[in-house]
Amino acid sequence: MGSAFAKVPNRGVITACAMVATLMQALDSTIANVALPYMQGSLSATFDQITWVLTSYVIAAAIMTAPVGWMAARYGRKNLFLVCIAGFTIASMMCGAAQTLSQIVIFRLLQGVFGAALVPLSQATMLDIYPPEQRGSAMAIWGMGVMVGPILGPTLGGYLTEHYNWRYVFFVNLPFGIAALAGLAIFMPRATRARELRFDWLGFGVLSLGLGAFQLMLDRGQNLDWFSATEVITEAVLAGLGFYLFLVHMFTAEKPFIPVAIFRDVNFSASLAMMFAVGMVLLASSALLAPYLQDLGNYPVETAGLVMAPRGIGTMFAMMVAGRLANRTDPRVLMGFGILLLCLSLYWMTGWTPDISARQIIITTVVQGLGLGFVFIPLQVVAFATLPATMRTDGTALLSLLRNVGSAIGISVTSALLANNQQVLHAILGGFLTPFSPALHAGGAAGRILDPNTPQGVALLDAMVRRQAAIIAYVDDFKFMLLTSLPTLLLLPLMRRPRLTAAAPEHAAVMD
Numbered sequence: 001m002g003s004a005f006a007k008v009p010n011r012g013v014i015t016a017c018a019m020v021a022t023l024m025q026a027l028d029s030t031i032a033n034v035a036l037p038y039m040q041g042s043l044s045a046t047f048d049q050i051t052w053v054l055t056s057y058v059i060a061a062a063i064m065t066a067p068v069g070w071m072a073a074r075y076g077r078k079n080l081f082l083v084c085i086a087g088f089t090i091a092s093m094m095c096g097a098a099q100t101l102s103q104i105v106i107f108r109l110l111q112g113v114f115g116a117a118l119v120p121l122s123q124a125t126m127l128d129i130y131p132p133e134q135r136g137s138a139m140a141i142w143g144m145g146v147m148v149g150p151i152l153g154p155t156l157g158g159y160l161t162e163h164y165n166w167r168y169v170f171f172v173n174l175p176f177g178i179a180a181l182a183g184l185a186i187f188m189p190r191a192t193r194a195r196e197l198r199f200d201w202l203g204f205g206v207l208s209l210g211l212g213a214f215q216l217m218l219d220r221g222q223n224l225d226w227f228s229a230t231e232v233i234t235e236a237v238l239a240g241l242g243f244y245l246f247l248v249h250m251f252t253a254e255k256p257f258i259p260v261a262i263f264r265d266v267n268f269s270a271s272l273a274m275m276f277a278v279g280m281v282l283l284a285s286s287a288l289l290a291p292y293l294q295d296l297g298n299y300p301v302e303t304a305g306l307v308m309a310p311r312g313i314g315t316m317f318a319m320m321v322a323g324r325l326a327n328r329t330d331p332r333v334l335m336g337f338g339i340l341l342l343c344l345s346l347y348w349m350t351g352w353t354p355d356i357s358a359r360q361i362i363i364t365t366v367v368q369g370l371g372l373g374f375v376f377i378p379l380q381v382v383a384f385a386t387l388p389a390t391m392r393t394d395g396t397a398l399l400s401l402l403r404n405v406g407s408a409i410g411i412s413v414t415s416a417l418l419a420n421n422q423q424v425l426h427a428i429l430g431g432f433l434t435p436f437s438p439a440l441h442a443g444g445a446a447g448r449i450l451d452p453n454t455p456q457g458v459a460l461l462d463a464m465v466r467r468q469a470a471i472i473a474y475v476d477d478f479k480f481m482l483l484t485s486l487p488t489l490l491l492l493p494l495m496r497r498p499r500l501t502a503a504a505p506e507h508a509a510v511m512d
Contacts, residue, residue: 010187017183018122025118026149031157035166060112065401069394070257087114089177096170120396139380140323155305200257210242218412270494271383279406284414296354311365318373331378338374346482385498425469
């Protein structure tokens, strides 16, 4: 059964190097977030300007994820992998050495260009070197980097920034990049190359237009009050036009760089939808939890990071268990169990108040991490169970693309809902404060402190209303994520269980 895989020597070394490459890219999607205030001061930038450090990376990564399959087939997976690791590492060092805002934005753009291929290439490589019966365990190892990286990124970034300098957020990639590059250069088998392939420039161009404009709309919308701004309307129109032209081109072109046939695989198409939902919750929940703990719970930055860290531990544990069970039991059962755990944790969060104990927060985040882990690993097994080997690299690129787009939409939607609901709730709650409110006429110190006829009383009342509005607005966001996660259960009946007794497919054909 595994004769095709027995020819791949040094499988452990290749796995470790692919894992390091994955972890580098996943960490860099969030590790710079906590360092933004320090970069802002060091580079003399405004808040809007410094956010381009994040935006440039995300946009470049989103655009360059799509053509990974074509580039791997045309130039060889090993060649592309090595170029991307080297380029990512060099771009990271250039980011750390940047002296101006324009420099770091350009270097982050390059980092996103080279980093986009690391996750799909590492996943495709591990799918090729492991036989079907070991694929669940292999995806568990790979998935730890993809899922745990963004979760632990802010904690590591905060430590490096506080104890060293924000530049070490980027310098930390150097030793890992060199190790991964050397290991893959020496031990990874040489891949075949389809030199006759031509690039679909039109398809890539219109998809890049759609992704870039869409990402800009999400990033800029909140600051510009969404569709009341001409810029956001323009970006929305360009995004819609780009996606429409891409779909028309994909269904009419003779050889589009994303083959239409890949979407005919029901398992893979259902997995794309579920990956989109997982991406929405993965980063949005982390993005909401950090300010909730710091602003409402009054947790110090270091303590907030420590309280959030067990979520990653739960994810790692679930991935190890799911990796062992994915090929022994029905992966759909594991995914259903994971979705229920995820929904349970989000349901608990809808009852949170700032007075909640750290113990309850840790229990909730651990359960949430367990849920994400039990969904993510079986999802990888099901997604590629029936997909032809020739489409595997395209498939990994599309899964990464949908996860990134889902994460971007999740963060943008939850941030917009949070800001809008705070304003609405502030107005509603403030309406209950009238001259006839009993609390405003209470005697003693409380009545004097809350006296609306004094500036101090007005300020205190406003702060109390804003705090209560924020608490309710966070709960509404947690409800939104719950309602986003629950319908994914309907995707499970569409998926077919992988046949564990099938002969090994010809997916080693891409390896020499």
